[in-house]
Amino acid sequence: MARKKQDRKQGQQAAATPATVAAGRAGVAFTTHAYTHDPAAPSYGEEAAEALGLSPEQVFKTLVADVDGTLTVAVVPVSASLDLKALASAAGGKRATMADPAAAERTTGYVRGGISPLGQRKRLPTVLDASASGHATICVSAGRRGLEIELAPDDLAALTGATTAPIARV
Known part of the structure; x- marks a missing residue:
């Protein structure tokens, strides 16, 4: 798979998406990594880790869940699963279920497999x-x-207002 790595400094947005624009405007240091996506890949996160030659523990997936009626973003390593009970507890709720994919896409402004915790259409609580x-x-x-x-x-965490908690299950 083709791989490109681009260093981004404040204000540079060559691979501009709402996520990179948000990071650039905030003035945080970041790097973008592009790779050729395979639509047949069974796991978007594992595909990204493999394509970029990174540990699956360092690449995180963005999941949207419903915690007591509130859409909530969970960011966990691609090597793990989301513990819905732990997410509900961390978000101050009682029960969490995975959100309807269409609702997640509509609310965040991103498509499934490309949902970023940054630059969402509507800022959601994040863990x-x-x-x-x-x-x-x-x-x-x-x-x-x-x-x-x-x-x-x-x-x-600062850009998303995230709470940090153990919400992954290996």
């Missing part, structure tokens, strides 16, 4: 898995399939 703090940088979707954004976990 970042605690394992992110074990990495200097992590990758999340940059807003389209085949494009990842790499940034410090603290920057991601």
Whole structure:
């Protein structure tokens, strides 16, 4: 698979998506990683990790869940599953289920497999898995399939207003 790596500094937005625009406007350091997306790939996150030669523990997927009637974003490593009970607890709710994909796309402004925690149409409550703090940088979707954004976990948490909690299950 073809791979391109582009360093982004404040204000540069060559691979502009709402996610990269949001990171650029905030002035955080980030790098974008582009790769050729295979529509037949069974897992978007695992495909990204493999294409970019990164550990699946460093590449995070963005999932949208419904916590007691409120759409909530969960950001977990692609090597793990989302623990819905832990997410509900971290979000201050009682019960969580995966959101309807159409509702997730409509609310975030992104398509499934390209949902980014950054630059969403409507800012949703966000919970970042605690394992992110074990990495200097992590990758999340940059807003389209085949494009990842790499940034410090603290920057991601600050930009999204995320709570950090152990919500992943290996």
